[in-house]
Amino acid sequence: MGWIPDDWNIVAGWLLGFVVANCALGVWFRRRGRADRATIRRYMAEGIGPVAAAEQVEREYYTARVAVCALVGDGVVEVSEEGVLTAVPGAPEPAGPTLRALARCIGDRGPDGAKLYELRREPHFEAYRTALAQEKTGLRWFAERGRVLSLSAGFLAGVGMAFQSIPAGAPVPFLPTDDVAAWVLAQLAVWAVLSLLSAAWPGEMTRRWRRFNEHCRQRAEAELARVSPATLAAVRRREFEPVLLRAPRGSRRPGRTDGEGPGDGGSWADDVDTHSCGSGCGGGGD
Structure with missing residues (x-):
């Protein structure tokens, strides 16, 4: 030098x-990143489905919402005001393996229908989740x-x-x-x-492929825009599983009164049930 x-x-x-x-x-x-770029070029040339686009953007919650709205927009599924999803009899088969699997899973529920949160965890929707895993883009996120x-x-x-x-x-x-x-x-x-x-390098939690991600978001949002705001709100009404609040320890049980009988707060049986059995007693209820 x-x-x-x-x-x-x-x-x-x-x-x-x-x-x-x-x-x-x-x-x-x-x-x-060579393989990822080739995958993006293929999707940009051939198009990307709404479910795969939604999964590329935000995954679980967003993907389930977009998939259900796609079925509602196609007239395959209808949603009640309470957010219960039921299949429409005689509706045409939707396009794409993930949407077809989801439509079959909802149809198998019959008149009882399904809720949006069940798509992510319930064993009944395992076929939908399997099809979704196969339809994912496979691109690295970060x-x-x-x-x-x-x-x-x-x-x-x-x-x-x-x-x-x-x-x-x-x-x-x-x-x-x-x-x-x-x-x-x-x-x-x-x-x-x-x-x-x-610091010029992007951080580890920085999303990759910004332009493609924006393209996928527009594709997914277009699917959500096919349904009315009221329908979308009904779909999202059951997006999260309800949480049962447990009563504080030592609080009065529902139905208990200050009078005599089983509801009496001073009953020795209640005291035994609360302090002696704990969670170890066998019961016949659910």
């Missing part, structure tokens, strides 16, 4: 190593660990140049001294600068 002062050779070498490490990360991540690896390379460069320069007696760049304390401060300054450069 004839164009670099001799006193700077060690520093320049470690900084060059940091640059090379980041270039290598870029090439590696570029090659790893960015690579480039920022962490680049920060590690920057830390190694800062520490390495200091540990190599101190025994060699090399002066600190821009300072006419080779004092150890000065090298420690220089190391921290280099680490701070390289950390700022490493």
